[in-house]
Amino acid sequence: MGKYFGTDGFRGEANKTLTADHAYKIGRFLGWYYGQSKTEGKGKIVIGKDTRRSSYMFEYALVAGLTASGTDAYLLHVTTTPSVSYVTRTEDFDCGIMISASHNPYFDNGIKLMNSNGEKMEEEFLLKIEEYLDGAVQEVPYAERDKIGCTVDYALGRNRYIGYLISLxxxxxxxxxxxxxxxxxxxxxxxxxxxxxxxxxxxxxxxxxxxxxxxxxxxxxxxxxxxxxxxxxxxxxxxxxxxxxxxxxxxxxxxxxxxxxxxxxxxxxxxxxxxxxxxxxxxxxxxxxxxxxxxxxxxxxxxxxxxxxxxxxxxxxxxxxxxxxxxxxxxxxxxxxxxxxxxxxxxxxxxxxxxxxxxxxxxxxAPYKAYPQVLKNVRVADKAAVRTDGEIQQCIREIEASLGEDGRILVRESGTEPIIRVMVEASDLGTCQKYVDQVAGLIAKKIADF
Known part of the structure; x- marks a missing residue:
């Protein structure tokens, strides 16, 4: 994962960790990158968004950046992430953008990028965008005159996706x-x-x-x-x-x-x-x-x-x-x-x-019988510090030994939020709850040390 883009895009609280300026700059870089790669015509990028209030703000900022750099922006408006993927890969778009923070609360948002196959964007390319956001590479040129991109209402693409689903x-x-x-x-x-x-x-x-x-x-x-x-x-x-x-x-x-x-x-x-x-x-x-x-x-x-x-x-x-x-x-x-x-x-x-x-x-x-499982999220300031803390890691090892082959403990960093997830599976719910509380409590207690 990079500085801004995690496992599911650039996600954060709107206008706090993910701002309209970020969206504009991402649009500027994408617009330039796909525009300058064309021997004729302009770049084509399709955009969808969810229903968050800030999604409209980010949509307009992205469009401004894309068109200013010479790439056309096609708007699906409110639609699903998989619909953006479908339209991108079936209708000859260079890139797809989804504005969403998925299951996060309304005040968060995110920018998800997809390649021309409708797949999540390659890590190498995301790192290039991050370099641009941090000013590590030179400013990209503005398009002028007829080279400026245009905006296209593309609700038709969403309707084609609906037809595809029905056909399945x-x-x-x-x-x-x-x-x-x-x-x-x-x-x-x-x-x-x-x-x-x-x-x-x-x-x-x-x-x-x-x-x-x-x-x-x-x-x-x-x-x-x-x-x-x-x-x-x-x-x-x-x-x-x-x-x-x-x-x-x-x-x-x-x-x-x-x-x-x-x-x-x-x-x-x-x-x-x-x-x-x-x-x-x-x-x-x-x-x-x-x-x-x-x-x-x-x-x-x-x-x-x-x-x-x-x-x-x-x-x-x-x-x-x-x-x-x-x-x-x-x-x-x-x-x-x-x-x-x-x-x-x-x-x-x-x-x-x-x-x-x-x-x-x-x-x-009916044949699937889930093991009891307890998951607790602990909000932290520094996810990496939890991973390297000796006392916390020793506690986890002791629980692993106690569970043996009858269960497991998993402590991992969220890829999209400042959260450590503590999960325990065991043959009974009481054991799960005891060990989750033990590890989560230790992490919370030591937060002040990080």
Missing amino acids: ATRSYRDKKVGLDCANGSAWMIAKSVFDALGAKTYVINNQPDGLNINVNCGSTHIEGLQKFVVENSLDVGFAFDGDADRCLCVDEKGNVVDGDAILYIYGCYLKERGKLQGNKIVTTIMSNFGLYKALEAVGIEYEKTAVGDKYVYENMVNNGYRLGGEQSGHIIFKKYATTGDGIMTAIKMMEVMLEKKMLMSELA
Whole structure:
């Protein structure tokens, strides 16, 4: 990770750690870079944004920078991260930009960059942008006269993405009662349109964004509301997205959560039964639950583990030719159909399994038994100091020895926030809670020393 760009873009509190000036300069560099590489015509960059109040500010700043440097900016307006990826890779754009802080609170925002294949931008290129932001390279020239870029309203691209999602369904959703929690975010104008077009009786909550309510007690990070909603309305299934809709978690007809690990299990089994699970492997991260691995082993499916981040999952899938991978948080990548996690696509794929196998979501998820897991986030001023502190590391080693092969402890730095995540899995919840409290308490106690 660089100084500004982490595992999922340049993210921070709007106009504090990520400012309009940053966005303008990123636009200036991208506009110059892609503009000057053309032998004829101008560079073309497509931009999408989520519903945060600051997203409009960053959009305008990026557009000003891009056009000032001679590249055309195509605006998808409020849309999802995977839609930007899809449009970038299918419609000959040089680069895609998504303005979003995903599941973070409204006052945060982020700038995610994608290459022409709709994949997360290469680290080497991000470092070039960081050098420009820090003034380590010379100022790029302004475009003049007819070389100045233009801005294009490109809502058409979003509509094409909706059509693509609809085309992925294998059966009609007629008479299926489906609940959608749009997190007051990017999915609010897309998800219902897709499910309505496929014939579902669609029930939607948290689809009234006001710029300040994205992810607030809703969506995939606060799924309790959807659980209650599904049960109260006797729905067949529910799907919860995050702010930019690249994540999806499910709720079965009984109101139980079906998380990303369970989704990987369900769809992995579905692919294997049809002889389509490439390499007989699923790509997971180190945060996946022990229960997933035991469930996969029981049905003869192999797996690989990567560092946390759908970026690393996707890289592993590309390098090894695997078709399915993802995270417990709901970032699920169906490589045959997308180059990034896609929440609405995940919902469509879960509907496919339910309909093709004629089974309830609870029945599909039943063989997967999650180990008890407790996760606590500790806000710190210096993430690296936690990693190098001798007392904290000794405490972690002692807990690892105590857990043995019946559990695990994972202490890692967030790639997007000033947070240390402490996670423990064990055979019982009490053990998880005890060890998480012990490590998190020690980190919090020593914060003043950093």
